[in-house]
Every structure is written in C-alpha cells, then in structure tokens.
Amino acid sequence: MMMVEVGRWKLEVGNRATRIAPSLWIGGAMLGAIIFAAMFAPLLAPHPPDLVLADAKLSAPSAAHPFGTDNLGRDMLSRVLFGARIALGIALVGVAISAGLGIPLGLLAGYHGGWLDQILARAMDVWLAFPGLLLALVIVSRLGPSLENTIIALGIMAAPGFFRITRGATISARRQVYVEAAQAVGASERRIIARHILPNLASALIVLATMRASTMILAAGGLSFIGLGAQPPLPEWGALLASGRGYLDTAPWLAIFPGIAITLASAGLNLFGDGLRDFFDPRQIQKPGF
Amino acid sequence: MARHLPRRLAGTLITLIVVGFVTFIALDATPGDAASALVGESASHAQLQILRAQMGLDQPLVARYATFLANLVSRGDLGQSLVNQRAVNQLLLERLPTTLILAFSATALALAIGLTLGMIAAARAGSLLDTALMSGAAVSLAVPTFWSALVLMLIFSVNLRWLPVVGASGAQHFILPTLTLALPTSAIIARLVRASVLDVFGADYVRTARAKGVAPRPVLTRHILRNSLIPVITMLGLHLGHLLGGAFIVETIFGLPGLGRLIVQAIFDRDYPIVLGATLLIATMYLAINLLVDVAHGWLDPQVAEGAV
Numbered sequence: 001m002m003m004v005e006v007g008r009w010k011l012e013v014g015n016r017a018t019r020i021a022p023s024l025w026i027g028g029a030m031l032g033a034i035i036f037a038a039m040f041a042p043l044l045a046p047h048p049p050d051l052v053l054a055d056a057k058l059s060a061p062s063a064a065h066p067f068g069t070d071n072l073g074r075d076m077l078s079r080v081l082f083g084a085r086i087a088l089g090i091a092l093v094g095v096a097i098s099a100g101l102g103i104p105l106g107l108l109a110g111y112h113g114g115w116l117d118q119i120l121a122r123a124m125d126v127w128l129a130f131p132g133l134l135l136a137l138v139i140v141s142r143l144g145p146s147l148e149n150t151i152i153a154l155g156i157m158a159a160p161g162f163f164r165i166t167r168g169a170t171i172s173a174r175r176q177v178y179v180e181a182a183q184a185v186g187a188s189e190r191r192i193i194a195r196h197i198l199p200n201l202a203s204a205l206i207v208l209a210t211m212r213a214s215t216m217i218l219a220a221g222g223l224s225f226i227g228l229g230a231q232p233p234l235p236e237w238g239a240l241l242a243s244g245r246g247y248l249d250t251a252p253w254l255a256i257f258p259g260i261a262i263t264l265a266s267a268g269l270n271l272f273g274d275g276l277r278d279f280f281d282p283r284q285i286q287k288p289g290f
Numbered sequence: 291m292a293r294h295l296p297r298r299l300a301g302t303l304i305t306l307i308v309v310g311f312v313t314f315i316a317l318d319a320t321p322g323d324a325a326s327a328l329v330g331e332s333a334s335h336a337q338l339q340i341l342r343a344q345m346g347l348d349q350p351l352v353a354r355y356a357t358f359l360a361n362l363v364s365r366g367d368l369g370q371s372l373v374n375q376r377a378v379n380q381l382l383l384e385r386l387p388t389t390l391i392l393a394f395s396a397t398a399l400a401l402a403i404g405l406t407l408g409m410i411a412a413a414r415a416g417s418l419l420d421t422a423l424m425s426g427a428a429v430s431l432a433v434p435t436f437w438s439a440l441v442l443m444l445i446f447s448v449n450l451r452w453l454p455v456v457g458a459s460g461a462q463h464f465i466l467p468t469l470t471l472a473l474p475t476s477a478i479i480a481r482l483v484r485a486s487v488l489d490v491f492g493a494d495y496v497r498t499a500r501a502k503g504v505a506p507r508p509v510l511t512r513h514i515l516r517n518s519l520i521p522v523i524t525m526l527g528l529h530l531g532h533l534l535g536g537a538f539i540v541e542t543i544f545g546l547p548g549l550g551r552l553i554v555q556a557i558f559d560r561d562y563p564i565v566l567g568a569t570l571l572i573a574t575m576y577l578a579i580n581l582l583v584d585v586a587h588g589w590l591d592p593q594v595a596e597g598a599v
Binding site for chain 2: 023125126129130131132133134137138139140141142145214218221222225226227228238241242244245248249252255256258259262263266267268270271274
C-alpha cells in the first residue's frame with residue numbers, strides 16, 4: 001500500500017485508483033442532500049406535509065412558504081422534503097427486490113451452467129422483450145395503482161440487469177485458477193460463491209444498483225405522474241408534479257420544485273454511480289484524446 | 291448473419307408467444323373477468339355462468355391462450371374491448387401512426403443532436419467544451435420527461451404561446467413531444483459517440499491508416515466513423531424500441547392519441563384485452579427492431595457476420 005495525494009484527497013491505494021473522479025463527490029453531495037432531507041424532514045419542514053392552511057391557497061414562494069403552497073393550501077417545501085423519504089424508499093426497496101431476484105438467479109445460472117442456465121437466460125430474454133416500462137405497466141395493471149405496487153413492478157422489471165452482470169461475472173470467475181483451487185481442496189459451493197465469486201462482483205453490482213436506483217426514482221415518478229403510482233395525498237414527487245400540472249399558468253412553482261427535486265436525486269445517483277465506476281475501474285478514466 | 295437469420299426469427303417468434311402467455315396469465319387471474327364486465331353488477335350468478343361458458347371463460351388457461359393465438363393468427367383477431375366492444379386490432383391500428391411518428395421523429399432528432407455533440411466532444415476531448423457538453427448530457431439524462439415536458443409547455447405554450455398545449459390535429463402538436471423524448475436519448479447517444487470515437491481512435495487500424503498516409507478526412511469517415519457507429523446503431527435500435535413502448539408518459543401529457551395513452555386508459559378501465567393486445571404489438575415491434583439491429587450490426591462489422599465475435 002502507498003499513499004497518493006490527489007488535490008485535497010489522500011488515498012491509500014495499491015496499484016488501483018489514483019484519483020477520485022469529480023463526479024463521485026459532486027454526485028455524493030447531491031445524494032447526501034437528499035438523504036439529509038429525508039432523515040430530518042420532520043425537523044426541516046416548516047409545516048406537517050398534509051396540513052391545510054385554508055387562508056394560503058396557491059400562494060407564491062415567499063419567506064413564509066419558500067416553495068409556495070398548493071391548491072389546498074399545503075406548504076410545498078414541507079411536501080417536497082417529505083417526498084425525499086418516499087423517493088429513497090422507492091430506490092432502496094426497488095433495488096433490493098431486483099437485486100434479490102437477479103443476483104441469486106445469476107449465481108445459479110452462472111455457477112451451474114447447463115440446462116438451468118439455458119432456461120434462466122431464455123426467461124430473462126422474455127423479461128427483456130417488454131420494452132421500457134411496459135412490464136411495469138402490465139404488473140401495475142394486474143395489482144392496481146399504488147406506491148407499493150409500483151415499487152414491486154419496478155423491482156421485478158429491473159431484475160435482468162442484476163442477473164446478467166452476476167451470471168457473466170460468475171461464468172468468468174468459475175474458470176479462474178483460484179476458484180478451481182478452492183474446488184480442488186473441497187470448499188463447499190456456498191463458500192466458493194460467498195468468498196471467491198461475490199467479492200469480485202461487488203463493485204459492478206454496487207455501480208449497477210446506484211444507476212438503477214436513479215432510473216427507479218424517475219420511473220416511479222413517471223407512473224405516479226400519470227396516476228398509476230403513488231396516490232394522493234402522498235407527497236411523492238411525481239404525484240406532486242401531476243397535481244401542479246393544472247396550475248401551470250397561474251402557479252408554476254407547483255411543477256418546478258418537485259421537478260428539481262427528482263432531477264437532483266436522479267442526477268446525484270447517476271453521477272455517484274459514474275464516479276464509483278471510475279473509482280473501481282480506473283482504466284476507464286484514462287481515455288486517449290485526439 | 292444471413293445464415294443465422296432463420297434461427298433468430300424462430301427464437302423471436304417463440305419469445306413473442308411466451309411474452310403473450312406471460313401477459314395473458316398476469317392479466318387473467320383478475321376478479322372481474324370479461325363476462326362480468328359485459329353484463330354488469332345486476333346479472334345473476336346463473337346468467338354469468340352461461341355467458342362465461344359462451345365466451346369460453348370456463349376453459350383452462352392454456353386452452354384459452356391457444357384459442358386466443360389461433361384467432362390472432364387466422365384472423366388477426368385480438369378480441370374486443372370490454373368498455374365499448376370495439377375490436378382491439380381496430381383500436382390499435384388507429385393509435386399506431388401517432389406512436390410511430392413520435393418514436394421515429396424523436397429518434398431522428400436525437401441521432402442528429404447526439405452525433406454532432408458527441409463528435410465535437412470527442413474532437414476536443416479533455417477541453418472545457420468537452421466537460422461542459424458531457425456534464426450537460428449527464429444532467430439531461432436525469433431530467434424526467436414528465437418534467438421537461440411541463441417546462442417546455444410552460445415556456446412555449448403558456449408564456450410564448452407559440453405552440454398548442456395539447457391535441458394532435460397537426461404537425462405543430464408533435465414538436466414539443468418530439469423534443470421532450472429526444473432530449474435524454476440525444477444525451478445517451480452523445481456520450482456513446484464520444485466514448486466510441488475515442489475508443490476507435492486508438493485502434494491499430496486507425497494508426498495504420500494514418501501511418502500509410504491516408505488523408506485525415508477519409509480516416510475520419512471511412513475508418514473511425516464507420517466503426518464507431520456500430521455501438522451507436524445498437525443503442526439507437528434499443529431506444530427506438532423503448533420509445534415505441536415507453537412514450538406513454540409523453541403521450542399522456544400532450545394528449546397525443548398513441549398506443550401508450552391507449553394502454554394507460556385501458557389500465558384505468560381494467561380493459562385487459564386492450565392491455566394484452568397493445569403489449570403484444572409493442573413487444574412485436576421491439577423484437578423486430580432488435581432483429582434489424584442485429585442484421586445491421588453484421589453488415590457494419592463483418593466479424594459479427596463471420597461469427598468471430
């Protein structure tokens with residue numbers, strides 16, 4: 001191990017990353033802001049998110065209501081802050097579902113190969129034959145529109161990504177000498193997967209999880225926006241945008257602030273994922289220029 | 291590729307049949323079925339059973355799916371809407387042109403923007419311009435379409451009054467939806483073009499071409515562009531497919547009567563034959579595009595055609 005000084009950063013590195021990509025700390029800061037808002041929403045919010053202030057309907061942003069109020073007189077800043085909790089919930093639970101489905105199936109397919117692998121890989125092809133959010137739509141159609149069902153649908157929809165990465169990496173890891181050695185000395189399958197295969201996969205999976213969290217927040221917002229996701233009065237950002245849509249000409253702040261919040265969360269996760277990828281695989285940073 | 295085509299076609303067909311079956315199962319086990327939707331709440335249990343038998347709803351699931359497929363293949367029949375009893379294939383045909391126009395125009399615009407900006411960024415890699423372009427791309431990827439749609443509407447329809455807010459009576463109704471959809475796609479393409487051009491630029495055959503004195507322009511067009519287009523075409527095909535199925539948010543916002551809006555409305559109405567029919571149509575178009583992309587891939591990259599990759 002050696003110490004490398006990069007700007008203000010001191011890194012302990014082997015022959016790996018020698019710098020932290022700016023996207024890592026910019027994305028991290030944006031993500032941190034969202035997590036902070038979610039954790040301390042009750043302390044930060046000037047009002048309870050569902051409190052109706054009858055004499056302050058549709059008031060423009062002011063000192064009393066920095067993000068204005070909606071058509072019922074609810075404080076938008078409070079609603080957007082509490083919305084951060086829902087967004088993080090979508091990201092965490094949604095990613096947990098898709099990783100929980102994709103990783104075990106990917107390990108199974110990649111480690112065992114053969115007919116099991118063939119069947120699982122074909123099943124994932126069918127999964128992926130539903131373009132865009134179509135699979136989520138079919139699932140929501142079956143389960144009925146609600147925030148929980150949207151999260152389930154998005155979690156199921158995103159599973160093939162985790163499956164593919166896990167399967168591919170498991171297949172190549174299985175051929176490595178250290179795995180063959182572990183097999184030769186009689187290590188159990190469970191131990192080989194847990195000690196030799198999963199650690200090698202961790203960085204790719206963390207990057208994918210970060211990216212998927214970003215798309216899930218966007219997708220859930222989209223479904224809520226058209227009425228197929230979170231239902232009122234939940235302060236989900238997409239639902240907030242949808243209710244602000246009818247007041248575009250008189251109260252544009254209703255649509256602007258939730259949109260900024262979604263973009264911040266999604267961009268933060270994207271940048272953070274980009275930065276993580278560069279950090280884990282520094283070879284990708286050094287691209288030749290013209 | 292030509293050799294593999296029959297096998298790919300067969301595989302695609304099987305995938306489609308399974309996709310239909312999965313959707314069929316997913317939508318089938320619902321409390322209110324087609325018969326009770328048809329007769330309403332007032333019908334007696336006996337009446338309902340007779341109607342179920344007439345409609346074949348008392349048959350097992352697999353048998354009903356077989357009947358559905360047989361009707362589809364022999365007569366192009368996808369069943370009837372539960373809400374207004376219109377033929378599903380008729381409804382789909384009415385909605386298809388809007389979705390096609392929107393998807394193709396958005397893809398074309400995204401390609402034009404993405405290719406231009408990606409090449410500029412690659413040519414100035416590492417410069418301030420490159421950083422600015424790529425940061426812009428990263429941000430516009432994170433902007434949800436339902437928000438950019440509203441912001442565009444706010445600017446061009448509400449404030450400037452240049453364009454109509456909703457409707458589909460003329461070309462001007464497609465401008466904002468196309469722009470909305472093209473924005474994130476062009477960001478993806480710009481990033482990909484940049485990465486791909488830089489990647490190809492360092493390749494041995496480019497160095498060889500330059501070393502043997504090929505002029506810069508042919509190096510760019512014949513060696514670099516052609517090879518760096520391969521991943522771009524793959525991505526473009528994928529996105530066209532996604533737009534065909536994924537434009538439902540934008541169609542809903544702008545009130546465009548496309549397939550996406552049809553599905554969303556059908557979900558609200560619990561009109562499952564429409565959801566099933568539209569899902570099948572979208573999946574078919576998506577898989578057909580994937581197949582075309584593979585063919586184009588083989589044509590651009592002979593290594594793929596030879597099976598070397």
